[in-house]
């Protein structure tokens with residue numbers, strides 16, 4: 001990237017103010033916004049209803065797209081596609097496009113690396129480098145929106161389940177959601193977003209009070225503090241009782257259910273007693289449990305739970321009236337399943 005400034009770091013109002021400082025009238029903001037978010041052009045040169053002098057000037061001051069695609073890997077079944085992208089400072093991130101029946105979901109990163117160090121997660125094992133800006137978050141969506149557009153398709157859902165903890169980069173994540181939700185651009189709609197968190201309570205409380213009803217997924221993985229302290233170290237700061245209380249506040253304010261992610265690990269968190277403890281913890285809460293056989297990563301000591309214990313776990317949750325599903329593992333052969341991003345960065349060129 002030649003310029004420091006990224007146009008997608010600006011909301012519509014900020015774009016209008018910035019263009020005003022260049023002496024441009026307010027309607028230019030609408031033109032530029034539509035080019036970026038509706039026509040999905042990736043440089044100012046393609047904004048053909050702007051005067052050529054303005055296109056040139058904007059091109060010397062800012063960039064439209066910040067990401068350079070280094071590599072794409074598709075899963076064998078063709079339903080997942082992972083992109084490895086280089087940022088302007090040479091850091092790399094990954095994003096995944098997933099094809100579901102009637103949906104095109106983009107799973108995006110919010111940070112380079114992650115500071116929360118969950119022991120079963122490839123991203124957590126690689127440490128934390130920096131937060132992404134809102135424009136860098138948006139750029140991942142725009143990349144896949146442009147790709148889908150060439151086939152007459154659109155991004156339908158955006159999930160913050162890639163690299164990083166979105167609640168630890170809340171302002172940039174929220175600005176990105178607002179811009180992608182802006183009806184003058186992509187207009188995705190609040191219900192099309194899901195923020196996945198390891199359980200940072202202040203972030204959940206903020207989300208509960210936002211005016212856009214964004215979905216919430218919580219990586220729970222254990223029903224008791226002693227085990228969760230080990231599996232999700234953020235629990236040492238925000239223990240389960242505080243976490244569940246924040247989730248309850250979220251459901252009451254938004255009227256949306258919380259998804260709890262529970263990666264089943266053989267002999268660690270897959271016993272019937274643990275299913276019972278989980279069911280009792282969540283009884284009466286507007287929620288859904290996604291049971292996910294753990295995605296194996298090379299450096300991870302934990303193994304996926306066997307099918308029999310997954311079925312027994314489900315039975316116990318059903319008995320206690322807690323809604324649940326076993327989530328289909330996606331993209332395992334391209335290491336794009338949850339917790340697997342970054343596990344093959346050693347092979348990144350450049």
Ligand code: SF4
Pocket residue numbers: 114115116117118121122123124125162163164165197198219339
């Ligand atoms: S599971 Fe999520 S919160 Fe935990 S280390 Fe990985 S990216 Fe970070």
